[in-house]
Amino acid sequence: xxxxxxxxxxxxxxxxxxxxxxxxxxxxxxxIAADTLYFDEHFADLYxxxxxxxxxGVPGATFFSAIDPEDRARMKIAVAGILGGAELFSKEFRIQxxxxxxxxxxxxxxxxxxDRDRSVRFTGLLVDVTERKRTEERLRxxxxxxxxxxxxxxxxxxxASVSTEFCRLLGxxxxxxxxxxxINSVLLVGDKPIIPDTEQTGExxxxxxxIIRNDDGAERWxxxxxxxxxxxxxxxxxxxxVIYDVTAAKQxxxxxxxxxxxxxxxxxxxxxxxxxAEETLRQAQKMExxxxxxxxxxxxxxxLLTIIIGNIDTVTRxxxxxxxxxxxxxxxxxxxxxxxxxxxxxxxxxxxRRQALDPKRTDIARLLAGMSDLLTRSITETIAIxxxxxxxxxxxxxxxxxxxxxxxxxxxxxxxxxxDGGNLTVEAHxxxxxxxxxxxxxxxxxxxxxxxxxxxxxxxxxxxAKVFDPFFTTKEVGKGTGLGLSMVYGFAKQSGGYxxxxxxxxxxxxxxxxxxxxxxxEAEAAAEESVQAIELGNRDETILVVEDDDDVRTYTVEILxxxxxxxxxxxxxxxxxxxxxxxxxxxxxxxxxxxxxxMSGSELADRARAIRxxxxxxxxxxxxxxxxxxxxxxxxxxxxxxxxxxxxxxxxKVREMLNRSVA
Amino acid sequence: xxxxxAVTLDELETDALTEIVNIGVSRAASNLRKMVGDQVLLxxxxxEVVSQRRAARLINEREITQLIAVRQDFAGxxxxxxxxxxxxxxxxxxxxxxxxxxxxxQEVQDIEHEALAETGNVILNSCLATMAxxxxxxxxxxxxxxxxxxxxxxxETRDETAADGLVLFLYIDFAVRKRDIRGYIAMxxxxxxxxxxxxxxxxxxxRVVGDDG
Numbered sequence: 123x124x125x126x127x128x129x130x131x132x133x134x135x136x137x138x139x140x141x142x143x144x145x146x147x148x149x150x151x152x153x154i155a156a157d158t159l160y161f162d163e164h165f166a167d168l169y170x171x172x173x174x175x176x177x178x179g180v181p182g183a184t185f186f187s188a189i190d191p192e193d194r195a196r197m198k199i200a201v202a203g204i205l206g207g208a209e210l211f212s213k214e215f216r217i218q219x220x221x222x223x224x225x226x227x228x229x230x231x232x233x234x235x236x237d238r239d240r241s242v243r244f245t246g247l248l249v250d251v252t253e254r255k256r257t258e259e260r261l262r263x264x265x266x267x268x269x270x271x272x273x274x275x276x277x278x279x280x281x282a283s284v285s286t287e288f289c290r291l292l293g294x295x296x297x298x299x300x301x302x303x304x305i306n307s308v309l310l311v312g313d314k315p316i317i318p319d320t321e322q323t324g325e326x327x328x329x330x331x332x333i334i335r336n337d338d339g340a341e342r343w344x345x346x347x348x349x350x351x352x353x354x355x356x357x358x359x360x361x362x363x364v365i366y367d368v369t370a371a372k373q374x375x376x377x378x379x380x381x382x383x384x385x386x387x388x389x390x391x392x393x394x395x396x397x398x399a400e401e402t403l404r405q406a407q408k409m410e411x412x413x414x415x416x417x418x419x420x421x422x423x424x425x426l427l428t429i430i431i432g433n434i435d436t437v438t439r440x441x442x443x444x445x446x447x448x449x450x451x452x453x454x455x456x457x458x459x460x461x462x463x464x465x466x467x468x469x470x471x472x473x474x475r476r477q478a479l480d481p482k483r484t485d486i487a488r489l490l491a492g493m494s495d496l497l498t499r500s501i502t503e504t505i506a507i508x509x510x511x512x513x514x515x516x517x518x519x520x521x522x523x524x525x526x527x528x529x530x531x532x533x534x535x536x537x538x539x540x541x542d543g544g545n546l547t548v549e550a551h552x553x554x555x556x557x558x559x560x561x562x563x564x565x566x567x568x569x570x571x572x573x574x575x576x577x578x579x580x581x582x583x584x585x586x587a588k589v590f591d592p593f594f595t596t597k598e599v600g601k602g603t604g605l606g607l608s609m610v611y612g613f614a615k616q617s618g619g620y621x622x623x624x625x626x627x628x629x630x631x632x633x634x635x636x637x638x639x640x641x642x643x644e645a646e647a648a649a650e651e652s653v654q655a656i657e658l659g660n661r662d663e664t665i666l667v668v669e670d671d672d673d674v675r676t677y678t679v680e681i682l683x684x685x686x687x688x689x690x691x692x693x694x695x696x697x698x699x700x701x702x703x704x705x706x707x708x709x710x711x712x713x714x715x716x717x718x719x720x721m722s723g724s725e726l727a728d729r730a731r732a733i734r735x736x737x738x739x740x741x742x743x744x745x746x747x748x749x750x751x752x753x754x755x756x757x758x759x760x761x762x763x764x765x766x767x768x769x770x771x772x773x774x775k776v777r778e779m780l781n782r783s784v785a
Numbered sequence: 786x787x788x789x790x791a792v793t794l795d796e797l798e799t800d801a802l803t804e805i806v807n808i809g810v811s812r813a814a815s816n817l818r819k820m821v822g823d824q825v826l827l828x829x830x831x832x833e834v835v836s837q838r839r840a841a842r843l844i845n846e847r848e849i850t851q852l853i854a855v856r857q858d859f860a861g862x863x864x865x866x867x868x869x870x871x872x873x874x875x876x877x878x879x880x881x882x883x884x885x886x887x888x889x890x891q892e893v894q895d896i897e898h899e900a901l902a903e904t905g906n907v908i909l910n911s912c913l914a915t916m917a918x919x920x921x922x923x924x925x926x927x928x929x930x931x932x933x934x935x936x937x938x939x940x941e942t943r944d945e946t947a948a949d950g951l952v953l954f955l956y957i958d959f960a961v962r963k964r965d966i967r968g969y970i971a972m973x974x975x976x977x978x979x980x981x982x983x984x985x986x987x988x989x990x991x992r993v994v995g996d997d998g
Contacts, residue, residue: 194994195797195990195994196796196797196800198993198994198995199797199800199801199804199990199993199994200800200804202801202804202919202989202993203804203805203807203808206804206805206808206915206918206919207808207811207812207915208804208807208808208811209811209814209815210807210811233811235815239812239815295842295843
């Protein structure tokens with residue numbers, strides 16, 4: 123095609139042939155040397171020229187006549203390139219139709235050179251790409267809005283055509299063509315290539331890649347979707363596709379996964395906690411139920427014991443020396459049995475924590491000495507017991523029974539920690555705690571420290587941290603209540619003291635009970651022991667006995683009358699108040715049971731005092747739970763005679779109160 | 786990345802320069818075709834004026850390996866240094882392409898330097914001569930020289946005083962089928978030379994577009 127067209131027919135023929143094969147909108151043939159432009163009817167139609175002019179030829183510059191003024195300069199420069207010797211022409215520009223409409227055209231042409239590389243002809247096709255331009259515009263907007271980058275790679279070539287968005291996504295300098303190597307260089311080591319060097323059959327075309335963005339070094343996730351198409355030009359393959367950033371989705375996925383994982387763990391934790399709580403609640407409810415039961419039994423049992431002990435007492439006192447000594451022995455045995463029953467009841471009450479604390483000035487040395495027997499019996503023979511209490515110990519103000527209980531509890535724990543035997547030491551010493559030089563948990567002051575030390579298994583710090591928690595136990599379910607140490611703790615706190623545990627796993631445990639020193643003075647002995655002689659009453663002194671249990675009341679009234687007091691009685695609070703209102707004579711002492719139906723002992727006491735302000739009130743109870751308790755200690759100014767009481771203890775208590783009243 | 790270059794080409798000037806270089810590249814391709822005896826596809830280059838540092842970065846971003854370059858200095862109304870740059874690994878492939886696969890690997894190695902210099906000369910000469918011709922000026926050119934190094938070395942950005950110059954950066958794709966060859970053309974010019982080039986482009990546009998541009 124290096125020569126000029128020979129005739130009109132041959133030009134038209136050639137143009138038609140080109141058109142048929144290309145399906146183009148129009149074609150041209152520019153003879154540069156002759157400065158003449160030939161074109162086909164479609165070109166003529168687009169330019170508003172006649173087909174005849176296309177065949178005859180028009181001046182070369184006509185090529186620019188229909189081109190939109192905005193594109194004209196650009197196209198003149200491009201054509202100048204061809205006229206100057208460039209080979210390829212591929213431009214997009216607008217043309218204005220005669221009817222005023224504007225079409226986007228893609229002009230694709232070729233410069234033809236002669237032997238001396240001079241341009242002689244410029245041929246090409248015009249394709250209407252208006253529709254494609256609009257589509258491209260939509261696609262471009264969609265791509266930039268959606269953050270989608272496109273690429274196209276021809277198999278066997280080292281470069282790929284890419285979009286601006288593609289470069290942006292990978293953090294590369296914007297370009298239309300990038301080496302495949304450059305594109306793949308943003309990948310984290312070890313990942314599959316974004317664009318494979320050669321066609322990899324079998325490799326999925328969809329993939330996700332981790333990259334280090336080239337411009338800012340950020341690590342991102344990029345997804346690739348694409349298709350392999352057969353390339354019509356090279357008979358090879360084209361890989362055409364898109365990439366987009368899926369980092370946010372990946373991160374969300376990751377967070378969700380983590381959340382799911384931790385959710386599982388959290389649920390498990392919650393369930394475990396819940397189970398623990400349920401177990402604790404169950405245990406607490408069990409203890410509450412047992413406590414109710416025990417308390418109820420103890421109350422009735424103490425009434426019965428009061429009658430039994432009282433009557434044995436009475437018979438014993440009436441035996442004279444001439445009686446059969448075997449009868450006396452039998453009565454003694456019966457009394458011992460009843461006393462043991464009373465002790466058991468006491469322990470049941472302690473166990474159900476429904477016993478009021480009754481603090482007394484206590485001599486620890488004497489208390490420990492008294493426990494020796496009990497400890498020996500409670501602890502197995504493989505364990506050597508040593509009790510050490512110096513004689514110069516200060517007195518402390520505690521409930522001696524509860525202290526015994528606490529020490530026994532600790533001793534039993536120590537025993538359980540020494541399954542294979544060992545040494546148990548219970549000792550006491552005085553301690554002056556000064557601010558700054560003693561353990562932080564102890565306030566400055568004077569204490570008697572009672573220590574229970576074993577050489578057993580010891581505990582980890584984690585266990586030590588929990589041992590005072592109610593219901594915490596290291597023992598098998600059913601073996602321990604989990605209340606032992608918490609009762610010890612509660613008792614120590616109630617008594618104004620502290621508990622401290624020092625434990626080394628494998629080496630043993632020491633529990634120290636810090637008990638505050640009491641004001642100086644003689645230690646109070648247990649009530650029974652303090653009574654040396656029975657002091658009698660006289661008929662001037664009137665006692666009102668209120669007791670709903672007829673047998674107990676009868677027994678109580680009998681004792682008091684035997685002691686010489688004048689006694690009036692009532693079986694409930696209402697009757698008692700009636701008696702107090704009606705009678706003119708003085709009533710010196712109200713002796714009332716605490717737990718009675720309708721009106722409790724304390725209510726009765728309050729209302730009775732309103733009538734007779736000077737009257738003393740003595741409560742008796744086998745079970746003193748809420749009725750007269752304040753914070754577990756008997757409220758100040760209240761006197762309590764625990765059931766079962768004996769002739770001697772009742773006599774002493776009544777006398778003590780009446781004497782106080784007179785004083 | 787340093788500040789933007791003080792001289793920028795507007796859209797038409799860029800188009801004009803692109804077309805001019807296009808002509809040069811066409812001629813180069815035509816010449817290479819004669820040498821290689823196979824189809825050589827040269828993509829229409831895109832053109833950018835960037836700082837020397839930026840040019841070094843552009844190259845380093847695209848090419849991980851060592852580079853090999855053919856250098857020719859030019860002087861005239863605008864003066865500077867033209868570089869045809871390939872990844873080093875492409876060098877023997879290019880030599881093999883232009884020598885027609887008839888030489889043994891040893892022979893290819895032996896003539897590598899010479900063949901590269903010749904190929905570079907064909908391409909750079911075509912571009913520069915076309916530019917001179919189209920802008921109606923004349924340029925003198927030195928004998929080609931082969932260099933090796935990374936982007937920073939080629940653009941001399943390690944030399945602080947020289948780093949302020951500008952680079953006319955052309956990306957060309959030497960997509961020789963099954964040959965995996967690609968390259969770049971860079972023209973380093975100082976500010977006055979680039980201003981002179983800009984003025985000449987203006988004249989060219991005036992000539993081509995005329996009054997109705």
